[in-house]
Amino acid sequence: xxxxxxxxxxxxxxxxxxxxxxxxxxxxxxxxxxxxxxxxxxxxxxxxxxxxxxxxxxxxxxxxxxxxxxxxxxxxxxxxxxxxxxxxxxxxxxxxxxxxxxxxxxxxxxxxxxxxxxxxxxxxxxxxxxxxxxxxxxxxxxxxxxxxxxxxxxxxxxxxxxxxxxxxxxxxxxxxxxxxxxxxxxxxxxxxxxxxxxxxxxxxxxxxxxxxxxxxxxxxxxxxxxxxxxxxxxxxxxxxxxxxxxxxxxxxxxxxxxxxxxxxxxxxxxxxxxxxxxxxxxxxxxxxxxxxxxxxxxxxxxxxxxxxxxxxxxxx
Amino acid sequence: xxxxxxxxxxxxxxxxxxxxxxxxxxxxxxxxxxxxxxxxxxxxxxxxxxxxxxxxxxxxxxxxxxxxxxxxxxxxxxxxxxxxxxxxxxxxxxxxxxxxxxxxxxxxxxxxxxxxxxxxxxxxxxxxxxxxxxxxxxxxxxxxxxxxxxxxxxxxxxxxxxxxxxxxxxxxxxxxxxxxxxxxxxxxxxxxxxxxxxxxxxxxxxxxxxxxxxxxxxxxxxxxxxxxxxxxxxxxxxxxxxxxxxxxxxxxxxxxxxxxxxxxxxxxxxxxxxxxxxxxxxxxxxxxxxxxxxxxxxxxxxxxxxxxxxxxxxxxxxxxxxxxxxxxx
Numbered sequence: 001x002x003x004x005x006x007x008x009x010x011x012x013x014x015x016x017x018x019x020x021x022x023x024x025x026x027x028x029x030x031x032x033x034x035x036x037x038x039x040x041x042x043x044x045x046x047x048x049x050x051x052x053x054x055x056x057x058x059x060x061x062x063x064x065x066x067x068x069x070x071x072x073x074x075x076x077x078x079x080x081x082x083x084x085x086x087x088x089x090x091x092x093x094x095x096x097x098x099x100x101x102x103x104x105x106x107x108x109x110x111x112x113x114x115x116x117x118x119x120x121x122x123x124x125x126x127x128x129x130x131x132x133x134x135x136x137x138x139x140x141x142x143x144x145x146x147x148x149x150x151x152x153x154x155x156x157x158x159x160x161x162x163x164x165x166x167x168x169x170x171x172x173x174x175x176x177x178x179x180x181x182x183x184x185x186x187x188x189x190x191x192x193x194x195x196x197x198x199x200x201x202x203x204x205x206x207x208x209x210x211x212x213x214x215x216x217x218x219x220x221x222x223x224x225x226x227x228x229x230x231x232x233x234x235x236x237x238x239x240x241x242x243x244x245x246x247x248x249x250x251x252x253x254x255x256x257x258x259x260x261x262x263x264x265x266x267x268x269x270x271x272x273x274x275x276x277x278x279x280x281x282x283x284x285x286x287x288x289x290x291x292x293x294x295x296x297x298x299x300x301x302x303x304x305x306x307x308x309x310x311x312x313x314x315x316x
Numbered sequence: 317x318x319x320x321x322x323x324x325x326x327x328x329x330x331x332x333x334x335x336x337x338x339x340x341x342x343x344x345x346x347x348x349x350x351x352x353x354x355x356x357x358x359x360x361x362x363x364x365x366x367x368x369x370x371x372x373x374x375x376x377x378x379x380x381x382x383x384x385x386x387x388x389x390x391x392x393x394x395x396x397x398x399x400x401x402x403x404x405x406x407x408x409x410x411x412x413x414x415x416x417x418x419x420x421x422x423x424x425x426x427x428x429x430x431x432x433x434x435x436x437x438x439x440x441x442x443x444x445x446x447x448x449x450x451x452x453x454x455x456x457x458x459x460x461x462x463x464x465x466x467x468x469x470x471x472x473x474x475x476x477x478x479x480x481x482x483x484x485x486x487x488x489x490x491x492x493x494x495x496x497x498x499x500x501x502x503x504x505x506x507x508x509x510x511x512x513x514x515x516x517x518x519x520x521x522x523x524x525x526x527x528x529x530x531x532x533x534x535x536x537x538x539x540x541x542x543x544x545x546x547x548x549x550x551x552x553x554x555x556x557x558x559x560x561x562x563x564x565x566x567x568x569x570x571x572x573x574x575x576x577x578x579x580x581x582x583x584x585x586x587x588x589x590x591x592x593x594x595x596x597x598x599x600x601x602x603x604x605x606x607x608x609x610x611x612x613x614x615x616x617x618x619x620x621x622x623x624x625x626x627x628x629x630x631x632x633x634x635x636x637x638x639x640x641x642x643x644x645x
Contacts, residue, residue: 003500021395022398025395109394110395110396147357147361167331171330176384180380181378198349200353213365218361
């Protein structure tokens with residue numbers, strides 16, 4: 001009959017707070033799953049997407065036969081998974097005769113389906129089939145460059161939607177500062193026609209040029225495939241308005257270890273770890289140390305002689 | 317060809333978009349296509365890098381850090397905006413009265429023990445309830461236990477505080493601003509008079525009950541509207557399985573199998589009561605023969621011995637056969 005249910009451990013409380021809605025959101029997590037029938041191509045596609053997004057993706061390996069995102073009743077499972085794993089983008093792969101190598105990329109808002117795009121995968125080339133210098137391989141989790149080429153992305157409704165969804169899927173963590181030395185990958189999406197998009201993943205090679213800006217060279221490393229747009233379900237207008245809202249408020253950052261005193265002014269706390277000076281190894285045995293030792297020995301020796309003579313006197 | 321400088325670059329997302337390129341309807345070959353895409357891609361990436369490297373950078377241990385501008389393309393949020401918590405009853409009261417929060421010390425000086433103790437919790441400073449002796453006042457009731465009374469008062473205070481906390485949380489939940497680590501569970505009071513907590517129902521039980529409820533309609537639950545995600549009833553109402561009238565070929569006799577199964581079950585249960593006549597007769601005969609043999613050998617060996625040979629008085633060998641027959645019935 002307990003009315004208030006709280007997390008019983010501090011760790012549990014922290015986990016729940018991580019999932020709470022925030023003012024400024026960091027990257028979305030992706031859920032990768034598949035339906036009852038998947039072709040080998042689709043399995044490879046799903047596992048490669050998982051590798052590309054290793055830190056922020058969860059891959060389910062079981063078959064899910066009751067997920068039909070485009071039907072009104074078939075999305076309850078997806079919403080439940082999204083709630084359990086705290087993922088707001090999902091990639092659902094399935095294979096049927098009517099829709100071979102089918103991939104449904106969808107997003108959720110407040111753990112309810114927001115929008116969906118259905119694409120078919122063709123001409124898939126996996127990461128292993130590309131040979132390149134291993135030093136160029138992009139590191140996991142680096143923020144990628146994303147490029148879209150083609151007028152189709154502006155004119156065709158479905159491609160516009162697909163562009164937004166792909167940007168959301170591949171963009172990585174939403175950060176404010178980036179390290180320029182860590183830029184090593186790029187995704188290239190090309191609209192070949194009004195319903196076909198060519199996707200490829202490349203590593204970047206920065207070459208010296210005369211100016212500050214290095215010359216970019218792209219080397220194809222990653223999976224490359226063609227997306228054929230099949231169906232799409234744009235978001236509901238009212239929900240879209242709610243989801244696209246932004247505020248100018250910045251999250252309040254608490255300044256720790258700083259106190260403003262009336263008398264002393266601004267006072268800060270510094271915490272230093274325990275410096276075990278006695279256990280510190282000296283870098284080199286200074287010659288002075290040796291000399292000190294010798295002198296100490298001599299002193300001791302002379303002291304002993306005195307003691308010895310004293311004792312003798314006492315004995316007598 | 318030179319209109320390529322018209323890229324849309326979104327530095328916040330490290331994204332670039334070239335809206336002007338259009339592919340010829342018949343691309344030459346796959347490799348050519350890939351090459352052209354890479355070429356175009358390189359141009360775009362170069363354009364992003366141009367603006368990126370011109371941003372003011374700070375030197376860091378690993379490399380130059382650059383602060384990205386806010387992104388131009390808006391992407392939908394994954395969760396709704398956090399709504400601010402409505403002020404609690406105490407906060408409203410404090411606002412009205414002008415009471416301000418004061419920063420308190422962790423440790424307070426305790427006069428009784430003359431040490432520094434914590435402000436609250438176990439073994440706190442200036443605790444009014446931890447005194448061993450309570451002085452009686454002239455108007456005190458002699459039958460009343462002051463220690464028990466204090467305990468009760470404390471319990472009441474705690475209950476009151478909990479109810480206030482619950483009310484505040486309910487207000488927050490109404491406004492949609494419940495703290496993330498708290499959930500309000502619905503209190504299910506049992507309809508019966510007893511205060512027993514409701515029994516936790518398992519998934520299977522719920523399914524059965526739901527099935528029962530569904531079939532309790534006039535049409536047996538066939539035409540009810542199903543909720544999204546609801547599965548069909550597990551037991552469709554057919555409880556007996558009858559064999560087909562015409563036996564298909566290649567299955568073997570299913571009826572024979574069925575009857576055999578039943579027979580085996582019966583036999584295995586009652587196997588200790590069923591008597592196999594032939595077996596019984598055989599075992600008896602074998603035993604008897606063994607006995608006779610052993611006696612003969614004994615008699616043969618015992619003639620030269622000290623012991624007197626035990627003369628077996630065989631009464632009526634023929635009668636034994638007769639008695640055997642009787643037993644076998």
